[in-house]
Amino acid sequence: MNPRLLKTQWQALPEKTIRRLQAEKLRHYLRQIVLPFSAHYRDLFRQHGLTADSIRSLEDMQRLPFTSKTDLLNTPDQPQRARDFVLVPDPHVLSRRPATILRALRHGRNEAKRSLEAEFRPIFMTSTTGRSADPIPFLFTQHDLLNLALAGRRLFEVCGARCEMRTLNMFPYAPHLAFWQAHYGGTAFGIFVTSTGGGKVMGTEGNLRLIRKIRPDVLIGMPTFIYHVLLQAAKDGVRCENLRRVVLGGEKVSDGVRRKLSNLAHEIGAREMDVVATYGFTEAKMAWGECPCGPDETPGGYHLYPDLGIFEIINPRTGEPVSSGGPGEIVFTALDARGTVVLRYRTGDFIDGGLVYGPCPHCGRSAPRLIGNISRSSEVKEMRLDKIKGTLVDFNQLEHVLDDAEHVGAWQLELRKRNDDPLEVDELILHIQKTDSFADDRLVRDLNNCFVAKTEIHPNRIVFHDADAMRDLQGVGVQLKEQKIVDHRKPGQVSGSSRPTDKVAPAEDGRSAETLDMVK
Numbered sequence: 001m002n003p004r005l006l007k008t009q010w011q012a013l014p015e016k017t018i019r020r021l022q023a024e025k026l027r028h029y030l031r032q033i034v035l036p037f038s039a040h041y042r043d044l045f046r047q048h049g050l051t052a053d054s055i056r057s058l059e060d061m062q063r064l065p066f067t068s069k070t071d072l073l074n075t076p077d078q079p080q081r082a083r084d085f086v087l088v089p090d091p092h093v094l095s096r097r098p099a100t101i102l103r104a105l106r107h108g109r110n111e112a113k114r115s116l117e118a119e120f121r122p123i124f125m126t127s128t129t130g131r132s133a134d135p136i137p138f139l140f141t142q143h144d145l146l147n148l149a150l151a152g153r154r155l156f157e158v159c160g161a162r163c164e165m166r167t168l169n170m171f172p173y174a175p176h177l178a179f180w181q182a183h184y185g186g187t188a189f190g191i192f193v194t195s196t197g198g199g200k201v202m203g204t205e206g207n208l209r210l211i212r213k214i215r216p217d218v219l220i221g222m223p224t225f226i227y228h229v230l231l232q233a234a235k236d237g238v239r240c241e242n243l244r245r246v247v248l249g250g251e252k253v254s255d256g257v258r259r260k261l262s263n264l265a266h267e268i269g270a271r272e273m274d275v276v277a278t279y280g281f282t283e284a285k286m287a288w289g290e291c292p293c294g295p296d297e298t299p300g301g302y303h304l305y306p307d308l309g310i311f312e313i314i315n316p317r318t319g320e321p322v323s324s325g326g327p328g329e330i331v332f333t334a335l336d337a338r339g340t341v342v343l344r345y346r347t348g349d350f351i352d353g354g355l356v357y358g359p360c361p362h363c364g365r366s367a368p369r370l371i372g373n374i375s376r377s378s379e380v381k382e383m384r385l386d387k388i389k390g391t392l393v394d395f396n397q398l399e400h401v402l403d404d405a406e407h408v409g410a411w412q413l414e415l416r417k418r419n420d421d422p423l424e425v426d427e428l429i430l431h432i433q434k435t436d437s438f439a440d441d442r443l444v445r446d447l448n449n450c451f452v453a454k455t456e457i458h459p460n461r462i463v464f465h466d467a468d469a470m471r472d473l474q475g476v477g478v479q480l481k482e483q484k485i486v487d488h489r490k491p492g493q494v495s496g497s498s499r500p501t502d503k504v505a506p507a508e509d510g511r512s513a514e515t516l517d518m519v520k
């Protein structure tokens with residue numbers, strides 16, 4: 001079977017064909033690209049007595065050990081571990097390849113050299129947004145940028161974009177995947193895109209000004225930031241009748257978030273508006289999206305590109321694969337990357353509807369799809385938030401409770417020590433901006449009931465704020481990513497108490513402790 005089918009027919013192949021072609025492509029990729037040029041995987045395969053030919057089917061991938069974030073983190077002994085994941089081509093090996101020789105004969109030596117440079121020389125990078133650890137750089141070559149554009153073009157297609165639409169890219173301008181995926185995807189698709197850089201670059205006001213001026217059909221960005229901008233737009237009486245699509249990324253998207261954004265979009269005049277979510281991560285160097293569906297229908301999941309990566313869903317405890325559509329942790333293997341390459345990478349992200357094949361009920365594409373809600377355990381682990389008052393708390397659950405809660409707009413969960421005394425007990429404070437005039441005391445009672453039903457704890461206090469105070473609290477326009485969960489338990493991290501009018505006290509140069517954490 002023609003292996004190119006995987007690329008040309010990426011959205012139209014049956015499961016069996018996809019899996020067979022992926023295994024074939026992986027074997028070829030390992031033999032020609034990864035094992036000769038990746039220091040990490042060359043050693044790993046050798047240690048386990050594996051070769052490219054050990055992988056005859058996707059099931060054989062289980063013989064290969066997982067890669068996790070800790071494998072990429074520097075240690076005092078190995079200060080440059082991420083470098084071992086970057087492909088470093090051996091000119092001697094490349095010069096003997098038939099493809100290189102053929103190209104040199106046809107187009108001359110210089111052209112052959114230029115082509116290899118485009119394939120292997122890193123020219124761009126994005127990095128992870130670690131809080132406790134240093135950000136991990138992921139390098140892109142020209143070959144990777146073409147794939148980033150290809151993935152982005154498909155993402156726009158899946159999300160239902162049309163060339164005549166106008167797009168406002170509101171992701172924060174930073175060396176992070178989301179901004180660049182939207183930028184490269186938009187230009188590859190051939191749609192008008194203006195990038196505001198998010199709240200930190202232009203502020204809410206600057207974003208609103210561009211909404212007034214451009215009257216976008218599509219808004220792309222992080223849910224919390226778009227929520228704040230649309231809330232302000234509604235308050236200021238801004239109209240944007242042609243808004244058709246809100247494309248979300250960078251945070252989890254619950255039904256409640258979709259509902260709140262739809263309501264706000266209708267307030268500013270949008271008539272037919274779909275909210276679609278995307279999912280992506282630095283290590284994959286691309287993102288995937290949902291196709292639009294009706295407000296009362298279940299989304300069709302993230303449409304994956306089978307020619308660019310292989311997904312597995314595993315039981316996070318045993319590492320064993322789960323059955324089709326079963327919940328588990330998402331594991332990713334690159335199939336066509338250069339620069340930084342990871343195989344069987346454990347994302348720490350859990351998907352409750354698993355991986356499915358077969359035609360999407362909404363758009364009919366037959367690409368593999370990730371279904372349901374994604375919970376990112378990595379952020380909670382990194383902030384060591386899992387234990388409050390000695391009780392294990394599922395923050396993903398809490399986030400869904402708050403996102404889905406009626407009458408609640410933006411919110412923030414704050415952890416601190418009582419009286420800011422490091423020896424005192426933990427306190428959980430819930431900050432809320434209401435969407436309507438529902439009575440405070442009834443909302444407090446409802447939320448406390450919800451918390452107790454989902455976890456063993458309830459907030460020590462629930463504090464109400466207006467939209468402006470909430471924007472300050474979440475760091476809109478100050479932080480790269482709005483803060484929905486903050487941990488102020490460590491001494492010296494932040495000062496001040498939590499009276500309703502209080503803001504997070506800024507550090508000396510005007511940024512709060514966590515911003516400093518993120519940019520260091």
Ligand SMILES: [Zn+2]
Pocket residue numbers: 290291300303360361362363364365
């Ligand atoms: Zn679909």
